[in-house]
Amino acid sequence: xxxxxAFSAATVLGFLAGMTLAQSDIGLTLPEQVNTVLGDxxxxxxxYSTNRQVELLSWYKIDSNDxxxxxxxxxxxxxxxxxxxxxxxxxxELAGPASLKILQTRAEDEGKYVxxxxxxxxxxxxxxxxxxxxxxxxxxxxxxxPYVIGLGKAALLTCTVMNAKPNISSLHWxxxxxxxxxxxxxTKFSGGTMASPSLMIRHVTRTDAGLYTCxxxxxxxxxxxxxxLSVLYPSAIISMSDSVxxxxxxxxxxxxxxxxxxxxxxxxxxxxxxxKSRTHSxxxxxxxxxxxxxxxxxxxxxxxxCVATNGVGEHDKKTLELTIKPSALMATLSWNTIAVIIGxxxxxxxxxxxxxxxxxxxxxxxxxxxxEKYAFYYKMGRKxxxxxxxIKDGQTNDGPPGKPPKPPTDPxxxxxxxxxxxxxxxxxxxxxxxxxxxxxxxxxxNELCLEVDDVIEVLEGEDGGWCLGxxxxxxxxxxxxxxTFLTASEGTC
Numbered sequence: 001x002x003x004x005x006a007f008s009a010a011t012v013l014g015f016l017a018g019m020t021l022a023q024s025d026i027g028l029t030l031p032e033q034v035n036t037v038l039g040d041x042x043x044x045x046x047x048y049s050t051n052r053q054v055e056l057l058s059w060y061k062i063d064s065n066d067x068x069x070x071x072x073x074x075x076x077x078x079x080x081x082x083x084x085x086x087x088x089x090x091x092x093e094l095a096g097p098a099s100l101k102i103l104q105t106r107a108e109d110e111g112k113y114v115x116x117x118x119x120x121x122x123x124x125x126x127x128x129x130x131x132x133x134x135x136x137x138x139x140x141x142x143x144x145x146p147y148v149i150g151l152g153k154a155a156l157l158t159c160t161v162m163n164a165k166p167n168i169s170s171l172h173w174x175x176x177x178x179x180x181x182x183x184x185x186x187t188k189f190s191g192g193t194m195a196s197p198s199l200m201i202r203h204v205t206r207t208d209a210g211l212y213t214c215x216x217x218x219x220x221x222x223x224x225x226x227x228x229l230s231v232l233y234p235s236a237i238i239s240m241s242d243s244v245x246x247x248x249x250x251x252x253x254x255x256x257x258x259x260x261x262x263x264x265x266x267x268x269x270x271x272x273x274x275x276k277s278r279t280h281s282x283x284x285x286x287x288x289x290x291x292x293x294x295x296x297x298x299x300x301x302x303x304x305x306c307v308a309t310n311g312v313g314e315h316d317k318k319t320l321e322l323t324i325k326p327s328a329l330m331a332t333l334s335w336n337t338i339a340v341i342i343g344x345x346x347x348x349x350x351x352x353x354x355x356x357x358x359x360x361x362x363x364x365x366x367x368x369x370x371x372e373k374y375a376f377y378y379k380m381g382r383k384x385x386x387x388x389x390x391i392k393d394g395q396t397n398d399g400p401p402g403k404p405p406k407p408p409t410d411p412x413x414x415x416x417x418x419x420x421x422x423x424x425x426x427x428x429x430x431x432x433x434x435x436x437x438x439x440x441x442x443x444x445x446n447e448l449c450l451e452v453d454d455v456i457e458v459l460e461g462e463d464g465g466w467c468l469g470x471x472x473x474x475x476x477x478x479x480x481x482x483x484t485f486l487t488a489s490e491g492t493c
Contacts, residue, residue, distance in 0.1 A: 142157075
């Protein structure tokens, strides 16, 4: 097969591989071959030099099945003018004195063309040129997009290259823009070459997920096609509030953060009963669920169980304890004394309520009599009071001062990942801390409230933007430019 060197995809791709002088007496000149891309216009350049009359100019295409047969493309004579023929009608035109221009090339236009000139006193003079049609490849990948596969299995990404003319020069795969190394010594990948276009990925892990692209290099241009590989993995609880000891009527928030693909479903239970909770997403695979107790009571104490599941593998679960401290006075009194105090307090409150209700009705009855007796003056007083209130309502109210401007930062630009792997059970990770420099009031449910000199345990992120942290029994996001990061020893001092 004919293979051409590299060309740019310009409107006309042509070159002269040598010039042939057909007849020295008229100087007919044509290139040996011309190259163009399918669908682009192309000009088969031709020129001649003679003082004699050219009575007829004709362009022919040699039949590919019968080389002895010529198919008329275009003719021109001073008497009959310009004419086009067969499937070249309205697709070709005469450029300059003798050049043939094809406005939009087709695959069947490829082949050998003949320019024939009928010259006065000379006769017929012929010149030949070959047209090559270059076709870029069509690249398709599979088996689906996205391609979903379970953890630990083998994934086969197929790549099919079609219709390239001439053949492609090379083929390779990329993952997230980086070339995949599939050499013979690599046990992770195989294939992904011209000889074996499909790419095999063995023992798929979470890090293998991403955008895979099959790239085919061709003389016309580079063609590619992509698919996204999604790896399923079981849910895992990556963070949970510590056990809490609280006083009666305190506000307590319990939070549980889990990771998984598909995103996990998080539920809370206490003594086998499902609890109402609120869940929100921290990333595409990480979710946080929280329970808010506005005023804890004694029966709120106990063991709270967080369960995360997503239908892949086994579920993950963790527990925490909520302990309610008795008040100092309640701790020193016996139950009998407490009962007496409660009874006396309830009795006193009942007397106060009864007296209050009686006084209220007496006052209402007295006001009713006064209104009936002084109805005229009462109505006048109400009108005057209404006018005064209208005047007060007309006064301007500037409202509270505006919220101070936030430091210039993109709220989510710094979160590269949020706990992509759950901490192994029974093994504590090194803790990181940050000290708050400026107060911050959250604008969304998944943000932390910051006060100056607060020390936050940093769970994820230290490279700018927003970080995931733990503060006052709650896990949430905070702006990293509102705090300074500490070493583990400084944070625990």
